[in-house]
Amino acid sequence: MSAEARLSAKLAEMGINLPAAAAAKGLYKTVIFDGHLAYTSGHLPVTPDGQILKGKLGKDCDVEAGYQAAELTALGILATMKAALGSLDRIRRVVRLFGMVNSTADFDQQPAVTNGASQLFADVFGPEHGIGARSAMGAGSLPLGVPVEIEAVFEIEQ
Amino acid sequence: MSAEARLSAKLAEMGINLPAAAAAKGLYKTVIFDGHLAYTSGHLPVTPDGQILKGKLGKDCDVEAGYQAAELTALGILATMKAALGSLDRIRRVVRLFGMVNSTADFDQQPAVTNGASQLFADVFGPEHGIGARSAMGAGSLPLGVPVEIEAVFEIEQ
Amino acid sequence: MSAEARLSAKLAEMGINLPAAAAAKGLYKTVIFDGHLAYTSGHLPVTPDGQILKGKLGKDCDVEAGYQAAELTALGILATMKAALGSLDRIRRVVRLFGMVNSTADFDQQPAVTNGASQLFADVFGPEHGIGARSAMGAGSLPLGVPVEIEAVFEIEQ
Numbered sequence: 001m002s003a004e005a006r007l008s009a010k011l012a013e014m015g016i017n018l019p020a021a022a023a024a025k026g027l028y029k030t031v032i033f034d035g036h037l038a039y040t041s042g043h044l045p046v047t048p049d050g051q052i053l054k055g056k057l058g059k060d061c062d063v064e065a066g067y068q069a070a071e072l073t074a075l076g077i078l079a080t081m082k083a084a085l086g087s088l089d090r091i092r093r094v095v096r097l098f099g100m101v102n103s104t105a106d107f108d109q110q111p112a113v114t115n116g117a118s119q120l121f122a123d124v125f126g127p128e129h130g131i132g133a134r135s136a137m138g139a140g141s142l143p144l145g146v147p148v149e150i151e152a153v154f155e156i157e158q
Numbered sequence: 159m160s161a162e163a164r165l166s167a168k169l170a171e172m173g174i175n176l177p178a179a180a181a182a183k184g185l186y187k188t189v190i191f192d193g194h195l196a197y198t199s200g201h202l203p204v205t206p207d208g209q210i211l212k213g214k215l216g217k218d219c220d221v222e223a224g225y226q227a228a229e230l231t232a233l234g235i236l237a238t239m240k241a242a243l244g245s246l247d248r249i250r251r252v253v254r255l256f257g258m259v260n261s262t263a264d265f266d267q268q269p270a271v272t273n274g275a276s277q278l279f280a281d282v283f284g285p286e287h288g289i290g291a292r293s294a295m296g297a298g299s300l301p302l303g304v305p306v307e308i309e310a311v312f313e314i315e316q
Numbered sequence: 317m318s319a320e321a322r323l324s325a326k327l328a329e330m331g332i333n334l335p336a337a338a339a340a341k342g343l344y345k346t347v348i349f350d351g352h353l354a355y356t357s358g359h360l361p362v363t364p365d366g367q368i369l370k371g372k373l374g375k376d377c378d379v380e381a382g383y384q385a386a387e388l389t390a391l392g393i394l395a396t397m398k399a400a401l402g403s404l405d406r407i408r409r410v411v412r413l414f415g416m417v418n419s420t421a422d423f424d425q426q427p428a429v430t431n432g433a434s435q436l437f438a439d440v441f442g443p444e445h446g447i448g449a450r451s452a453m454g455a456g457s458l459p460l461g462v463p464v465e466i467e468a469v470f471e472i473e474q
Contacts (some may be wrong), residue, residue: 026269027276027309028292032253034195034313037350039254058457075298086389095348096355100295104263105372105420108461111342134344135358135467137416138457141216141296145266151293155350184427185434186450190411191354192471197412199450212422225394226368258453280430303424309451 003088007078008012016048022076023085030080037095038084038156042149043070043076044142055147057138058107066101069147070116077117077152078124085156093129094121096153102146103138110136117150137146155158160203161246165236165282174206177250179241180234188238195253196242196314200307201234202300203220203227214263215296224259227305228274235310236282243314251287252279254311260304261296268294275308319404323394323440336447337399338392346396353411354400354472358465361385361390371451371463373454374423383415385463386432393433393468394440401472410437410448412437413471418462419454424454433466 001009011018024030024041029041045053053069055061061069080086099114101107114136122130132153142149159167169176182188182199189198203211211227213219219227240246257272259265272294280288290311300307317325327334337461340346340357347356361369369385371377398404415424415430430452438446448469458465 020163026292026294027273027280027289029289030291032291034253036396039291041291042295050319095350097331097344098293100293102296103283103457105298105457106461107457108459110457115343131343131345131346133346133355133357133415133467134342135414136342136459137293137358137463137465138298138418138459140298140421140454140456141261141263141265141268143266143268143294143296147266149293149295151291153355175395184450184452185431185438185447187447188449192411192447195457197449199449200453256451258451260454261454296456297453298456299419299421299423299426301426301452301454303422303425305453307453309449 001022003091003124007088010123019046019048019076019079021079022046022152023045031084034099035097036155036158038154040077040080040152042151044146044149045072046076052144053147054145055105056102058104061147063109063112066113067116070113070150071120073148074117090157092155092157094125094132095155096132097134098151099136100139100142100149101136107138109139110138113148118147161282165246168281175176177204177206177234177237179237180204185256189242194313194316196312198235199236200309201231202302202304202307203230204234211305212303213303214260215264215271216262219305221270224305225272225274228271229278230307231306232275232278240298250313250315252283252290253313254290255292256309257281257293257294258297258300258307260300265296267270268296271306317409319440323404324450326439326465335362335364335392337355337395338362345445347400352471352474354470356393356396356468359389361388362392362461367461368460370461372418372420373463374420379425379428382429382463383432386429387436389464389466390433390436390449395424405456408471408473409445410441411446411471413456414467416450416458416465417452418458423454426454429464
C-alpha cells in the first residue's frame with residue numbers, strides 16, 4: 001500500500017481531511033529541499049477548520065491532548081510535503097524529528113507527547129521508513145502558545 | 159548586486175560595522191563545513207564593541223529589543239561566515255535557521271523576534287536565497303542570559 | 317592511537333565501562349544513517365548500572381554535576397554508535413552537537429555543562445575531529461526529568 005493510500009485510511013479513521021498546507025507565519029519557507037533531503041520548518045498544530053491549538057503541558061493540557069496536538073502537527077507537515085511534492089509517495093523515509101513541547105518546569109513526558117507525530121508517520125510510511133531519529137524536549141514557551149511544535153527532515157525521491 | 163555589496167549597504171543603513179568573528183566560547187567550532195553545507199554553532203548577540211546583550215522576552219526585553227538582538231546575532235553569523243569563506247558571495251542560500259528565544263512561560267512571539275535575523279539574511283542574500291526553513295522556540299534560559307541564540311545552515315559554493 | 321584505544325583509556329581513567337547501547341524510549345531509532353552522516357536521537361544520561369540521572373541546573377544540580385551528566389550522555393551516544401558501526405574507528409569526526417540543558421529561568425551556564433560531552437568527544441576523537449559545531453540551550457524541562465539531553469551528528473566512513 002502506498003503512503004498516499006495509508007494516509008487516506010488514517011484520515012478516514014480519524015474522521016478528518018488533510019488540512020490545507022499552512023502558509024509561513026513569518027520570514028521562512030515551510031520546507032526547503034537540498035538534494036535528497038527535505039527540511040521542514042517548525043510546524044504548529046492547526047485544526048482542519050484552521051484553529052491553532054493552545055496549551056501548556058503540565059498545566060492546561062494533558063498528555064493525551066498533547067499527543068493529539070502532535071498528531072495534528074504531523075498532519076500539517078504532511079500537507080506541506082504533499083503540496084510541495086505532489087504526492088507523499090515521493091517520501092522515502094523520515095530521517096529526523098524534533099519535538100518541542102510547551103511544558104511547565106516539572107513536566108517530563110515530552111516523548112509520550114511527541115509520539116503522536118511519530119505514530120502518524122509510522123502509520124503512513126510504515127514502521128521501517130516512518131520512524132527516524134528524534135529528540136523531544138521541553139520548551140518554556142512556544143509561538144502563539146501552542147502545546148507542541150515539530151520539525152522534520154525527510155529523505156525524498158529526486 | 160552581490161551579497162557583499164548588500165551587506166555593506168545594510169551596515170551603512172544601520173550605522174555599524176560588521177563585528178569581528180567571535181571566538182568559540184566553549185569546546186566547539188563556530189562553523190563546520192560538510193560538502194556544500196555549512197553548519198554554524200549557536201551564535202549570541204554581541205554589539206560591535208563586544209558587549210553581550212542580556213534579557214528575557216516577556217520580562218525585561220520587548221519584541222523590538224529582541225528583534226534587534228536577533229539582527230545582531232545574524233550579523234555575528236555573517237562575520238563567522240566571512241572569516242571562514244573570505245567572501246559572503248560564496249554563500250548560495252540559507253537552508254535552515256533555528257531561533258532560540260529566552261522567554262518567560264507566557265511569551266509567545268518567538269517568530270517576531272527571530273524575524274530580526276531572517277530579515278537581515280533576506281536583505282543580504284535576497285528574498286529567494288536569504289529565506290530558508292526555520293523553527294523558532296521559547297528557551298527557558300540561554301547561555302550568559304542572552305535574549306536570543308541562533309543557529310544557521312547555509313549552502314555554499316565549494 | 318585509534319578512537320577505540322582512546323575510549324578504552326578514557327574509560328579506565330573514569331573507572332567505568334562503556335554502557336550498553338540504550339534501547340529507544342519511544343517511537344524513534346537511536347541513530348539514522350544517511351550517506352556519510354549519522355544523526356543520533358537525543359540521548360539521556362544513564363549510569364553504567366542503568367539508572368537515569370535526574371535534576372535541574374540552577375536548582376538541584378550544580379554545573380559540575382551537569383558536566384558529569386553530559387559526559388555520561390556522550391558515553392551513551394558512543395555506545396549507540398559502537399553498536400551500530402561495530403567500531404568507533406569508523407567515525408571520522410563530530411559535525412554537530414546540540415546540548416539541551418534542563419535549567420531554571422536564571423541558569424546561564426549551558427555551555428559549561430555541555431562541555432562535559434564535548435570534552436569526552438575531544439578526548440576520544442582528538443581535538444581536531446572531536447570538536448564540531450554546537451548549540452547549547454536552556455530547556456524549561458526534559459524527558460524523565462534528566463539534567464541534560466544531547467543530540468549529535470557524526471561524519472562516518474562508509
